[in-house]
Amino acid sequence: MKQGMATREAYGHTLVALGRENPNIVVLDADLSKSTMTKLFAEEFPDRFFDAGVAEQNMVGMAAGLASCGKIVFASSFAVFLPGRCFDQLRMSVAYSQMNVKVAASHSGLTVGEDGASHQSIEDLALIRSLPGFRIIVPADEVASAWATRTAASVVGPMYLRLGRPKSLIVYENGHDFVLGKAVRLLDGDDATIIANGRMLAEALQAAAICRDKGIAVRVLDMHTVEPLDREAVKDAAMETGAVVVAEEHLLNGGTGSAVALVLAEEYPVPIEFVAIKQAFGQSGDPASLLKAYGLTADDIVAAVEKAIARKRQIVSVRRGS
Amino acid sequence: MKQGMATREAYGHTLVALGRENPNIVVLDADLSKSTMTKLFAEEFPDRFFDAGVAEQNMVGMAAGLASCGKIVFASSFAVFLPGRCFDQLRMSVAYSQMNVKVAASHSGLTVGEDGASHQSIEDLALIRSLPGFRIIVPADEVASAWATRTAASVVGPMYLRLGRPKSLIVYENGHDFVLGKAVRLLDGDDATIIANGRMLAEALQAAAICRDKGIAVRVLDMHTVEPLDREAVKDAAMETGAVVVAEEHLLNGGTGSAVALVLAEEYPVPIEFVAIKQAFGQSGDPASLLKAYGLTADDIVAAVEKAIARKRQIVSVRRGS
Amino acid sequence: MRAQSSAAFRAVCAKRLVKRKNGSADIDKNKRTSGLPSVSIDELERIALTVRRHIIVMTGKAGSGHPGGSLSAVEIVTSLLFAVMRHDPTDPRWPARDRLVLSKGHAAPVLYAALAEAGYFPVEWLESLRKLGSPLQGHPDMHRTPGVEMSTGSLGQGLSMAVGMALAGMLDKSDYRVFAIIGDGESDEGQIWEAAMAAAHYRLGNLVAVLDYNGLQIDGPNKQVMSIEPVADKWRSFGWHVVEVDGHDFRQLLDAFAQAESKKGQPTMIVARTVKGKGVSFMENVVDFHGKAPTVEQVESALRELSSPITGNGAR
Amino acid sequence: MRAQSSAAFRAVCAKRLVKRKNGSADIDKNKRTSGLPSVSIDELERIALTVRRHIIVMTGKAGSGHPGGSLSAVEIVTSLLFAVMRHDPTDPRWPARDRLVLSKGHAAPVLYAALAEAGYFPVEWLESLRKLGSPLQGHPDMHRTPGVEMSTGSLGQGLSMAVGMALAGMLDKSDYRVFAIIGDGESDEGQIWEAAMAAAHYRLGNLVAVLDYNGLQIDGPNKQVMSIEPVADKWRSFGWHVVEVDGHDFRQLLDAFAQAESKKGQPTMIVARTVKGKGVSFMENVVDFHGKAPTVEQVESALRELSSPITGNGAR
Ligand SMILES: Cc1ncc(C[n+]2csc(CCOP(=O)(O)OP(=O)(O)O)c2C)c(N)n1
Ligand SMILES: Cc1ncc(C[n+]2csc(CCOP(=O)(O)OP(=O)(O)O)c2C)c(N)n1
């Protein structure tokens, strides 16, 4: 896989393009426009960019007010502060009020790196998933991020984009035809399914390659949309492969894995292994070392796949009906 | 079941008792001391009570500062504002900093009633479950709440108590011997297990009675401690009854049901039905009508039990090994 | 037990509302202030009386709600909806309307009563306050109640939304104005000061905030719970033009709003000194009536008191 | 490339720290100020120089971090740790110690450098800044770094924690004092104003905040991003005693801290005008050096500049 732009960079560039196409688009930031890349928009459209300073709560309120007057509002900061610092505001002013506000949160996950725990959001999905009405996209590369940004602009209602700091590995060809709420099946196989998104999709693909060499055939799903979750794809994976691994740069609690576990508990219970952060905060370090230290590498995924398959074999299931 | 005090009332009274026993206990509130019942403490120990005014963020920071100097700090407000209005503060100043702060959040769930969506916290567990280091107790009645409050004072580290507004039905005898992290098995049966806590435990017990009349024998577990979850009890329930229902006054996403689903996905996948709030905000209404409108009554639990059992029967499982 | 109010009376009020819609959302800016309504102070006081009666009746009927902070804001809301703001009850989403955000959302009853009187919805709706499925939620809900601009209830958020609306007005070169009503207890919230800073930074001359300064919050007087004094200095140091008035005196309020309108490039804060529970003797300055509904007997005795307008007897 | 510093030098500094522990946590209050250290301004300036060199070397070595806002706070932190505060590097959790909360946590390098120089941990640790497993995290972590009082990094929270510590001091009738350093960009956070209001309300004379007023935040100058002026008026209107100083002038800083100590029943805000990147010509007032580490060449050139103390050349 080739290295491409960070998802936050693709977001920034796409915002500029959208700004040219649609005068209704307004962008807000909370003193992090160089990092979230909204700076690109600010430079070209200074009149439609508002900096809230280091005041995430007020930024969200301003976004809601602007949206109530017909603006399509993108609000950006780091994922740890947005939603973390302004959850109640997102709840009342955006989710409950059904405002057309797009929360584009950069620097999600451990791969923020050296800044450490205070800046590494490992729980933002848990927060946003608890806000009825919010759609959630976790793009894996620059192509997916550009699509996500365009989708945010065109679909009416609250939306959350989970973006990353480091360069991303390119998974998709330009112009790939994503559908909101539909997982992408990147690889197929019968032994198990790896569901991943964001930064972890590249690891999942590497893991699948390692598995292939070991004679294990895995399906890989890019679950770019976490809300609404593609229940069909999850159910099919369980029914057709019988063992599921969910890999994400997020806490186990409240993330994509939790969403998948709920679906399967209700639809088709099979063994699931979670490659996610277990109850612990992040810390300083370079991204690669951190992923390793927290068990979020391709090798960890492979181990999880093997464990899930072993558990599947332990259960001899005869399913009647469906 | 007899009607007893609200869990928040038992909290308020127990605080006073603790205040008499331990001069190190300090209580904070954010202009809701009459509702959270910390007023009782404030009246008896005005020197050890600090009102932050309507400033939940600062209250949490003050709590952390006091705790860093050796105080055992109880901070109270409504569950929708605490954690909702001060999540990042709980994250940095309390959870990450491992402060001895007890967050006692009242008015959780829909049974807040007439105040409506802005005041009904249906997502607080999702938030707190994403904070490593926080223990979580959801007491069902006055006896459990008094125990939870005492436990909070004696166990070192961040803890969350989820309290309710309305009078609660009495489940436990005075002096019941609770253990932090150990579910209470209130009823036993082989057909299915109902896991519940807080307000929904009383509904679960009623549901179990209805089930018994229908010839269905259910186990009922009070999952008062949500973090750390009693994994053994959950796993045993799955292995021994094969069908699980989780009932809680919370969103499906991020609540007790999500915690149970994660455990079973990893340990022993069986059908689970969730009696919880599906992605929607609350609204004004009296508590009983709201529980009905949102599908949170004993009857809803009974229907869920029947569905879970039907699903269990569809799966003829032969489990090797374990 | 229903408060008096007639369709005819409401129609008169509604007609008096400033309506200068000229077909499109385009507004002749030069004429903005020329059409201020000719509602007399006497009439405003009569409307205020009716609004007060509604507040008592509807919270009494609901058995819960916030009468105290609703009663303190009656003159503020009445002057806005019946004399100051440009709006059209028959077209609540008219793009060029002036906007009102009730940041202290628990005072929903005063807003509902005034909106009903202004003709946004039938007065009969008031009886459904806080009932399951009612369009009148315990706290304002923009999607359920015509005329409610923003959903509020969690304190401290409304001013930020108003800032956003004012920014949108500037962007769209529309001359609508934005009003927000905040509480003194609410002023403890840091977000209020974030919004205050931003409004001054962005020179929002189209923004006016009113502080319903009734001196009480839930746990007691501000002075004991969390003092906000010197509050006028605070707003001045945050870059706002500040006007201090008796919040129950329509003349002073209208003057202040006019002053605010003439202020360019700077937001205005009207510090309105009020009495919590104003107009009902047993509720005035009684902390407990913040969030306690009157009993059946209290409703009756309150309505007896509220049978003729309170004239010019101002705040504390 | 390592900054100069010798164990002997550190020992001298450490000895000069005020230590009036008399066996227990009991402190003779009347003697509190009598033992102020006899560190000369010259010595403070030499320490400051070393601290600056450490900041450059450690961020350079880490390849990331926040040199700009660390350099602006050097005199503030140095005066606190080496002349103002009562503390004991050999006993970081001494209950009666004065407390310092670095609310603008991204300036961790200045705190780490000063703590190392004061003897809290070996200077060698500084090289591990921001590495996996290091005791010196990218932002201060109270459980990993001796002498770090509170974990910070998310802006706007530190002052509230300091308020809590000051309340605990009052409760325990201990005479320790609490210091918090906040940024100008950080002052945008509403929580700062919540804490400000509470500190005045609770009459916390044992609390001192210092504003590192370097005029810049990440997106540019405060004036453009979010103006905080008139900032001294803001703090005054929030009930604080305000002193304005040149934040690079030790004499003015020490005076201000002494003034703060004599102020009873009211918290003091020291508005310290500083220069972001102070001491390194190519970093001074350069927005980008907020969060960018110096390259190898830049480290060398900076260390050349930082070979003799900057004396009394003050702020902008
Ligand atoms: C964020 C938040 N915290 C707490 C509450 C609970 N609450 C409702 S009203 C109120 C007191 C408000 O006092 P004030 O603003 O003075 O209102 P008024 O006196 O005008 O009724 C509080 C704390 C809330 N609604 N929102
Ligand atoms: C709550 C929060 N929002 C955003 C950030 C990201 N951030 C780090 S430093 C900074 C700018 C701070 O400016 P200032 O306080 O002036 O710092 P200084 O100039 O002293 O370095 C921002 C926005 C943060 N750390 N915390």
Ligand SMILES: [Mg+2]
């Ligand atoms: Mg008030």
Ligand SMILES: [Mg+2]
């Ligand atoms: Mg600065």
